[in-house]
Amino acid sequence: MRIGYARVSTSDQSTEAQVSALRTAGCERVFVETASGAKADRRVLAEALEFLRPEDVLVVLKLDRVARSLSHLIEIMSLLKAKGIGFQSLTEEISTTTPGGKLLFHLMAAISEFERDLIRERTMHGLKAARAKGRVGGRPRRMTDDKIDAVRSLLENGTPVKDAAAAVGVSVPTVYRYLPGSAR
Template sequence: MKIGYARVSTRDQDPSLQTDALRQAGCDRIYEERASGAQRDRPKLREALEYMREGDVLVVWRLDRLARSMRQLITTVEDLGERGIEFQSVTESIDTTTPGGKLVFHVFGAVAEFERSILQERTRAGLEAARQRNRVGGRPPALTEEQLEHVRALLLHTDTPARSIAEQLGISAATLYRHFPGGRAALREGQAHE
């Protein structure tokens, strides 16, 4: 059985172009969704996937109707394949019920994997180049070295509450304790052992 899935992004859009194409492709049943592609929860898609059985074919008008990214598309189609369900895209002429369609889809998968590898390689190279210039990515430290020394002195030599010290510096008490685990007691104990 061929099951069609049509999706439009807004309530104002008309899915009839998609549904007409799905009917022409021989779909026995069509599920229509009005949801953004970025939306993770798509009840009609979930309903269609739950309805489908081994031997069925999921048909979409275009690849972007099913998934927002190539990775998401490949994962979805692989999940279908594990259940014995085939996939067709009308516009791109992809049909995993044929050997040629399976080949095209696997080429898409290989290209997506290649893109991921290139992106990871570029990221690693960029981080290494930054490290060589003594630049480290991530969030800047909450406290400078001078501020850390000032806090250390306040904790060791005054009874000002840690929460008040943190407020003066515009940080949370948790941030202060991350820099000084154990707080005042640990600092004073450490000083006593020196």
């Protein structure tokens, strides 16, 4: 069975052209959704993916109607492949039901993986260079060494943990995190 999926981003747009093209392509059922492509949670897409059975084909007018990014498209394709479901994009003329379509999709997936690896490599290189310059990423510590010493001194003089925490401007759990042996 050929199942269509049509999506527009806003209610101002019309799905008529997409639905017509999907019906012409032989789709027996068409799922229609109005949702931004950037949204990770698209209820109707999830419904369509759940509806599909082995040997069915999910048909879309364009790739950008089904996925918000290439990595999202690959994720959807992996799900479809695992379920034994084909995929076809009418505009890009990609169909995983043909050997040539499978090849084209795998080439796209390989390029996407290569791109992700390059981004990861550049990020790691940048982090390493920043560390070499003495910069460390992440959120700044709430408890500096001076504050730790001040709290330790207050606690040794009998100040309650709550008051010692307030004196240096941190919460009680923060004091316990930095000074785990503190008396409660």
